[in-house]
Every structure is written in structure tokens, then in C-alpha cells.
Amino acid sequence: MGNSQLQVDKMGKSRLFRIFLVLGSLFMILLIIIYWDDVGATHFYLHTTISGPQSSRLPSDTQSDAKQKPAISKENFISDVDEFLNQVLESSNKPNKLSKEGSDQKTSQETSGQNGKQQEERVRGYDWKARSTTVSLDRTQSQERRKQLLHDFCTNYTLDFPGRNRSFDDIPNKELDHLIVDDRHGIIYCYVPKVACTNWKRIMIVLSESLLNQGIPFLDPLEIPREHVHNSSVHFTFNKFWKRYGKFARHLMKIKLKKYTKFLFVRDPFVRLISAYRSKFEIENEEFYRSFAVTMLKRYTNHTTPPKSVVEAFAAGIKPSFSNFIQYLLDPRTEEHMPFNEHWRQVHRLCHPCQINYDFVGKLETLDEDAEYLLSLLNVDNVVQFPPSYHNRTVSSWEEDWFANIPVEWRRELYKLYEADFSLFGYSKPKTLLQV
Known part of the structure; x- marks a missing residue:
């Protein structure tokens, strides 16, 4: 009787954990979408993996400035979001x-x-x-x-x-x-x-x-x-x-x-x-x-x-x-x-x-x-x-x-x-x- 009750408790906890995991994932996606809209006002572009990384064909002085300046956290966040979406949706698009x-x-x-x-x-x-x-x-x-x-x-x-x-x-x-x-x-x-x-x-x-x-x-x-x-x-x-x-x-x-x-x-x-x-x-x-x-x-x-x-x-x-x-x-x-x-x-x-x-x-x-x-x-x-x-x-x-x-x-x-x-x-x- 005790073992049966213990198994029931474990199953209940496992099911509860899965429910929280699903709800947590949905909450994170919703948070990402909301945040995505907000950060757009800072006027930077949403770079997706459809085009790969930024072009390397930039003037030399621009490249040196880019090395000296710290990365913009919001832009990095957007890149991470897009990468996350691509992984979730299991899609890819490579150059021809x-x-x-x-x-x-x-x-x-x-x-x-x-x-x-x-x-x-x-x-x-x-x-x-x-x-x-x-x-x-x-x-x-x-x-x-x-x-x-x-x-x-x-x-x-x-x-x-x-x-x-x-x-x-x-x-x-x-x-x-x-x-x-x-x-x-x-x-x-x-x-x-x-x-x-x-x-x-x-x-x-x-x-x-x-x-x-x-x-x-x-x-x-x-x-x-x-x-x-x-x-x-x-x-x-x-x-x-x-x-x-x-x-x-x-x-x-x-x-x-x-x-x-x-x-x-x-x-x-x-x-x-x-x-x-x-x-x-x-x-x-x-x-x-x-x-x-x-x-x-x-x-x-x-x-x-x-x-x-x-x-x-x-x-x-x-x-x-x-x-x-x-x-x-x-x-x-x-x-x-x-x-x-x-x-x-x-x-x-x-x-x-x-x-x-x-x-x-x-x-x-x-x-x-x-x-x-x-x-x-x-x-x-x-x-x-x-x-x-x-x-x-x-x-x-x-x-x-x-x-x-x-x-x-x-x-x-x-x-x-x-x-x-x-x-x-x-x-x-x-x-x-x-x-x-």
C-alpha cells in the first residue's frame, strides 16, 4: 500500500513538473515577443540566421571601431531570440x-x-x-x-x-x-x-x-x-x-x-x-x-x-x-x-x-x-x-x-x-x- 502511494506521488510530481515546464516555456515565449516589440524602439535591426553574420566587407576604420566598442546587449538578445526561434522551429536557410x-x-x-x-x-x-x-x-x-x-x-x-x-x-x-x-x-x-x-x-x-x-x-x-x-x-x-x-x-x-x-x-x-x-x-x-x-x-x-x-x-x-x-x-x-x-x-x-x-x-x-x-x-x-x-x-x-x-x-x-x-x-x- 505504501509503495503504491509512493508511486502515485511520484507520478503526480512528474506530471506537475511537466505542466510547469510547458507553462514556463509558453511564458518565456510570450515574454520574448513582448520584449521584442519594446526593444524595437531603439532603432536597431533584427538580424536573423537567414543571412548569417554581418557582412565583413566594411571599411577598415569601421571594423576597428567595432572591435573597440562593447556589444549592445539588446541586439545580442535579439540575435539569441532569433536563433532560439530557428532552433525551436527546426528551420534553416543556407546561401545557394x-x-x-x-x-x-x-x-x-x-x-x-x-x-x-x-x-x-x-x-x-x-x-x-x-x-x-x-x-x-x-x-x-x-x-x-x-x-x-x-x-x-x-x-x-x-x-x-x-x-x-x-x-x-x-x-x-x-x-x-x-x-x-x-x-x-x-x-x-x-x-x-x-x-x-x-x-x-x-x-x-x-x-x-x-x-x-x-x-x-x-x-x-x-x-x-x-x-x-x-x-x-x-x-x-x-x-x-x-x-x-x-x-x-x-x-x-x-x-x-x-x-x-x-x-x-x-x-x-x-x-x-x-x-x-x-x-x-x-x-x-x-x-x-x-x-x-x-x-x-x-x-x-x-x-x-x-x-x-x-x-x-x-x-x-x-x-x-x-x-x-x-x-x-x-x-x-x-x-x-x-x-x-x-x-x-x-x-x-x-x-x-x-x-x-x-x-x-x-x-x-x-x-x-x-x-x-x-x-x-x-x-x-x-x-x-x-x-x-x-x-x-x-x-x-x-x-x-x-x-x-x-x-x-x-x-x-x-x-x-x-x-x-x-x-x-x-x-x-x-x-x-x-x-x-
């Missing part, structure tokens, strides 16, 4: 290593796609003109105007559009895939295709050191192959937070959105569409031919059975016209099948400017000046420089020629489709295109 053998082994379809991308790069060319090293005082004022316009539009403007009034928590995870995070420097970049995003992605790769070439991080953005730049596995985006942090994901997103510097680049919506058409349908691109051009040809031309490959189609002089492309955008069946492709999806659907308070809004029309100014604001201009811009960049003056054969009614419908982007980012309504 490139090998010549792997990059050489491509299927014929991939090779065709890469040839198209290389052709696109050659067609564009680079403008190696000298840049001004002076910083205009008007840049700060220009940024304030752009950000104020966003704020006014999202809070007071009468024009409404889908998703404008939803909260950040209401945004589906799959719609956060354009927000690239660099934990090394506390930067979040929302990339918009056809707005210099290839080179900005290159910048993010260099800063985060997320891609290695023979074991060494890339130092020159232009040395990063184009096909690797657009490989989603290279970039740590918000939609990957769920896999890494689970139920903590949305909370960590909000913390980083609050503490990090957030930026995006935009351009005139109609000019962006022209650029998208030029690069995806005027140049051989197997992926876009099969996914979109074939549909356009079947729906809006007399080619009921288009060639199976883009090579055959171009050899026969068959490709969708710009008019066919506009028809496709205006066709209700297009989005019934799937959302707009990112190359012509509206910017407000890619970057959610009414839910995310961007610190910097750049424009392609002032790319060189804005890029130089932004990199200096981020204090990384000593680490990386923005690559030279394209000398034959699609410009607004082309709009009239490109839309000459587009019916006025179609133009008006197209403007309504992209009106929110025009208004949000301060682009004038193209009145001449919309008048009879």
Missing part, C-alpha cells in the same frame, strides 16, 4: 551555391528561355554615362510629396479599388511574395516587374550575400547571371515566413515592417504595359508564348491552332499584336482563369501601399538619381552601386504611337483598370489618349 556543372545542364525549353533573356539584355544595352555625385536638396522634398500622396490617397481619396481598405492581416500569404527581406541591413524591397527589378534584385543579393559563386558572395551586381536573379529560392520573401516561423510569421512580418526601411520603384502604368509587351511577346520567349501568346492568338486572331513552339511561330511571322495584348487584359475571362501575371499586374496588388508604409518611393523616370539617393540613405553606397541604366528604356513619348491602333473605348477601360496606380504614384491621367 552555384556550380558550372549544374548551370550547364539545361533542358531545351530552359535553353530557349535563357536565350530569349540574353537577347532581351542585348537589345536593351547599358548606358555607361557618368553620374552626378551631388545630392539635390529637392530629393528629400520629392520623397515627402510621393509618400504624402500615397497616404492621402489611401486615407481620404474617393476612388476605391479592391483590397484598399483591408488590413495587413487580411492579405493572403501568397500575395506577399514580392516583398524581399535583407536582414543584414534592415531593408525590405517590393519588386515590380518591368521597373528595373532585375538590377534591384541583384542589389539585394549582393547586400544579403544570399548567393555564392564558388563559395564567395557576389560583389558586382552585373556579375550575377540573370537566370539566378529571378530564381525565387535566392530571395527571402514574406510568403516564406510561414515555413520558417509558423504561427509567429505574421507577428515577425509586422515587426520588420515597423523597423526596417521599405522601398519600391514604380513607373507610368501604360508605359510599363508597353515594356511588358515588348520584352515578353516581341522577343522569343517560350514560357510566355505557351502560357499567354497562344491564348491571345486563339481568342483574338484567325490562328485557331497556333504553332506549338515560339521558334516555329516567329519563323512563320506569327505573334500577338499589342492590340491583342490589350484585349487580353480587358477580357473578363483572363482573371477568371488566374490573376494577372506579375509583369502586368497592378502595382497596388503587388506591393500593397495602403497596408505598408513605404519609406521610399522611387520612379523609373528618375531611376539614376533615386537609386543613388536611396543607397546613400541606406548607408550601403560604400558596399554597392546601382548598375547603369538602359539607354533605350521605353519612354512615355512612345505612348501615342503604341496606342494609335487601340480604340478609344479600350483605352478608357484600360485606364480604369490601372487608375489606382496612376493616382497612387502621381502619374497624370493620359487625357490625349482618352479623348475621342
Whole structure:
């Protein structure tokens, strides 16, 4: 009887110990989350193991100062917290290593796609003109105007559009895939295709050191192959937070959105569409031919059975016209099948400017000046420089020629489709295109 009672007591104590252990762990996690929010006000960045340790490519005097100064306890605490979360969640993310053998082994379809991308790069060319090293005082004022316009539009403007009034928590995870995070420097970049995003992605790769070439991080953005730049596995985006942090994901997103510097680049919506058409349908691109051009040809031309490959189609002089492309955008069946492709999806659907308070809004029309100014604001201009811009960049003056054969009614419908982007980012309504 005594032994049985003793065993019962031991089991009770063991169970009680496990309960206290679980409650203690939950309390510690709650304490960590609360403390994490509080220490954010000291304006340091939350460094996670996604990017590894801080970059060693710092000026020599900075490194010597760092050795002399004691470590900041709160920052160390945050690093420990992030390491703790990573261990608990059993997740890891290592830089991608490139090998010549792997990059050489491509299927014929991939090779065709890469040839198209290389052709696109050659067609564009680079403008190696000298840049001004002076910083205009008007840049700060220009940024304030752009950000104020966003704020006014999202809070007071009468024009409404889908998703404008939803909260950040209401945004589906799959719609956060354009927000690239660099934990090394506390930067979040929302990339918009056809707005210099290839080179900005290159910048993010260099800063985060997320891609290695023979074991060494890339130092020159232009040395990063184009096909690797657009490989989603290279970039740590918000939609990957769920896999890494689970139920903590949305909370960590909000913390980083609050503490990090957030930026995006935009351009005139109609000019962006022209650029998208030029690069995806005027140049051989197997992926876009099969996914979109074939549909356009079947729906809006007399080619009921288009060639199976883009090579055959171009050899026969068959490709969708710009008019066919506009028809496709205006066709209700297009989005019934799937959302707009990112190359012509509206910017407000890619970057959610009414839910995310961007610190910097750049424009392609002032790319060189804005890029130089932004990199200096981020204090990384000593680490990386923005690559030279394209000398034959699609410009607004082309709009009239490109839309000459587009019916006025179609133009008006197209403007309504992209009106929110025009208004949000301060682009004038193209009145001449919309008048009879």
C-alpha cells in the first residue's frame, strides 16, 4: 500500500513538473515577443540566421571601431531570440551555391528561355554615362510629396479599388511574395516587374550575400547571371515566413515592417504595359508564348491552332499584336482563369501601399538619381552601386504611337483598370489618349 502511494506521488510530481515546464516555456515565449516589440524602439535591426553574420566587407576604420566598442546587449538578445526561434522551429536557410556543372545542364525549353533573356539584355544595352555625385536638396522634398500622396490617397481619396481598405492581416500569404527581406541591413524591397527589378534584385543579393559563386558572395551586381536573379529560392520573401516561423510569421512580418526601411520603384502604368509587351511577346520567349501568346492568338486572331513552339511561330511571322495584348487584359475571362501575371499586374496588388508604409518611393523616370539617393540613405553606397541604366528604356513619348491602333473605348477601360496606380504614384491621367 505504501509503495503504491509512493508511486502515485511520484507520478503526480512528474506530471506537475511537466505542466510547469510547458507553462514556463509558453511564458518565456510570450515574454520574448513582448520584449521584442519594446526593444524595437531603439532603432536597431533584427538580424536573423537567414543571412548569417554581418557582412565583413566594411571599411577598415569601421571594423576597428567595432572591435573597440562593447556589444549592445539588446541586439545580442535579439540575435539569441532569433536563433532560439530557428532552433525551436527546426528551420534553416543556407546561401545557394552555384556550380558550372549544374548551370550547364539545361533542358531545351530552359535553353530557349535563357536565350530569349540574353537577347532581351542585348537589345536593351547599358548606358555607361557618368553620374552626378551631388545630392539635390529637392530629393528629400520629392520623397515627402510621393509618400504624402500615397497616404492621402489611401486615407481620404474617393476612388476605391479592391483590397484598399483591408488590413495587413487580411492579405493572403501568397500575395506577399514580392516583398524581399535583407536582414543584414534592415531593408525590405517590393519588386515590380518591368521597373528595373532585375538590377534591384541583384542589389539585394549582393547586400544579403544570399548567393555564392564558388563559395564567395557576389560583389558586382552585373556579375550575377540573370537566370539566378529571378530564381525565387535566392530571395527571402514574406510568403516564406510561414515555413520558417509558423504561427509567429505574421507577428515577425509586422515587426520588420515597423523597423526596417521599405522601398519600391514604380513607373507610368501604360508605359510599363508597353515594356511588358515588348520584352515578353516581341522577343522569343517560350514560357510566355505557351502560357499567354497562344491564348491571345486563339481568342483574338484567325490562328485557331497556333504553332506549338515560339521558334516555329516567329519563323512563320506569327505573334500577338499589342492590340491583342490589350484585349487580353480587358477580357473578363483572363482573371477568371488566374490573376494577372506579375509583369502586368497592378502595382497596388503587388506591393500593397495602403497596408505598408513605404519609406521610399522611387520612379523609373528618375531611376539614376533615386537609386543613388536611396543607397546613400541606406548607408550601403560604400558596399554597392546601382548598375547603369538602359539607354533605350521605353519612354512615355512612345505612348501615342503604341496606342494609335487601340480604340478609344479600350483605352478608357484600360485606364480604369490601372487608375489606382496612376493616382497612387502621381502619374497624370493620359487625357490625349482618352479623348475621342
